[in-house]
Amino acid sequence: MSRIFRFELLRSNAPALAVLLLAAGLAGLALGGNLESTAWHTFAYVHSASMFLLLPLALAGGAVLGRREKRTKADELLASTPRPRGQRLLPGLLALGVAVAVGHLVVFVGGAVWLLTTGTYASAVTVLWPLTGVLVLAGGAWMGLAAGRAWGSPLVPPLVAVLGLVLQLGFSEIGPPGEPTYLENLSMLAQPPSYAWEAITGRALLGYAVLGAGLIGTGFLLAAGRNWIPRVAAVVLLGVAGTVAAIVPGRTADTHYRVDAGAQKLVCADGTPQVCVTAAHAQMLDDAAPRVREGMKFLAKLPSAQTRAVEWRADKVYVPGESDWSSTGATRPEPGTVNFDLSDQIGPALTENVVLAAGTLWNGCQGGQDLVAAHAVGAWLMGKDELTGVDDGLSYFPEMKKQVPEVVRQLRALPEKEQIRRVVAVREASLACQEDLLPLLTGKSSS
Incomplete structure (x- = not known):
């Protein structure tokens, strides 16, 4: 298993996906004028908000890998092997997880090191924010892989990327103008903190973690399932995880952020x-x-x-x-x-x-x-x-x-x-x- 994993890590599109996410994350910081941000909590928010664009890219990257068997016409041959489908797919799925983790965390680590050298205030708890982001991006990549395995068309990667972007925009805009809704919590473009001493709350982090875990489980069940039972279970899992991720963080700024006494x-x-x-x-x-x-x-x-x-x-x-x-x-x-x-x-x-x-x-x-x-x-x-x-x-x-x-x-x-x-x-x-x-x-x- 470890040998196959190393092979997938080096020979699949995982390295390319990691580089793409890394470049997109840096571009998001640069275009937003946030490369010179000097506040720890502000930087953490800006870095997290980049997932609004990184998630569609992760979906597309997973779909590219998911199409590999049909693209190379090896799907029937691999399906005839006695190994369980889930076991066969796991190395590729793990390679995608490593790719999104590297692409997302390297930007955060680089920014954190820069901020610490300037003497700014930092809180270790805030590190949980990008870690929950990794779960969401990995889940997106696994969902994309499932879509690529289900439909072999070369249009699938761009279509799932567009779908991911449109859904997030829809979740952000649903509801009366100026009134926050629970569905906004399913969009990665979260409302920003207003002051440098406002840190993300545990319930908001829990929402990201539950959503990421739900996407990971759903993607695995859809990709590895051979009949309707795991597919129905995937739909139920996604519904439950989405509901929890939407409701737990609440709707208002004071449920998403808290005053960090250390920062004050x-x-x-x-x-x-x-x-x-x-x-x-x-x-x-x-x-x-x-x-x-x-x-x-x-x-x-x-x-x-x-x-x-x-x-x-x-x-x-x-x-x-x-x-x-x-x-x-x-x-x-x-x-x-x-x-x-x-x-x-x-x-x-x-x-x-x-x-x-x-x-x-x-x-x-x-x-x-x-x-x-x-x-x-x-x-x-x-x-x-x-x-x-x-x-x-x-x-x-x-x-x-x-x-x-x-x-x-x-x-x-x-x-x-x-x-x-x-x-x-x-x-x-x-x-x-x-x-x-x-x-x-x-x-x-x-x-």
Whole structure:
């Protein structure tokens, strides 16, 4: 058996399939602009999402091997041998499994090594994600082999690849727009995590594992079965596995992802004022600290200014469609501390991000933010008429954005002490979760 397996591993299309999956995985990362991803959980998701294209390729690769006996006109000869069909097919099936494992895992291992050399946070549990992906890809290859054995047409490999892609698209799009469904769990294009500290849950991993095991068992039964009994068993197995894989992971983001406490631990830069980021963004600290401290210098113009800056983080998983503050249970800043937002890539407006609303925009309050007042205060602190490059939603409201320069000009026309008093009033009101801040700047407040 081992000699035949080595033969299949070297002489079948398994090596070609491994190279194809490896190239497709790298191309998916490159075309998506994710080769420079610096967040462990984000990279794990992007790598897993490549299975959306790798699964059809695995189906096609299995179908190519499944056609071999009919293509070489050796099917009748091999069928006359006394060896059980399952035993005869097993070396080829195992060779396909090794091929998809190599093609899928090499990309992950390469990316993991690169991330670890940059000092980024990593979690060993996340390694289970690509391992369950191997089960799904192996199952796809075995299903393709069964299809190739059933129909010897050269059109079978491209047809099963297209079918695999269409089914995944169908599972993703079924249901009302914006409302997640259970069938989406059968598509490899899963919803992405929203933040770098969101890790995949055990139930989502279980869904992938059950689906992969179901595809493997179904493919084997269909390929090796000689009568209707194993074929009916294969259909039942696929139905049960598909149902479990669809239901167990749930439908919402907070059933697919969890907050990784280790990824949220704070890592602080040397020097003062103190600047801290989450472990998930630790490799960005050296670049972020100078920009954050620049913002802290502007905040120091105010009395009782904050003396510490900490990256904003949440204690719940973000649910798409809800505001960051109301759906994530965002942490409230400690006294004298600025919360700032830091995405996976440091933007050019990180300093501006710090001074928004006098360092209180990311205040952890549940409710909307007065972005006009927040921008006006930030622009006043930086000596500008308006802030540019800040991606906080104000750009989607041109009429509101036009108000900012006028509010800043009106504020600067006041005596200096009055300017400072109003800006401090906005800061304190924002920390107290007051939503209507603009009247405090314009002097139209009833208080």
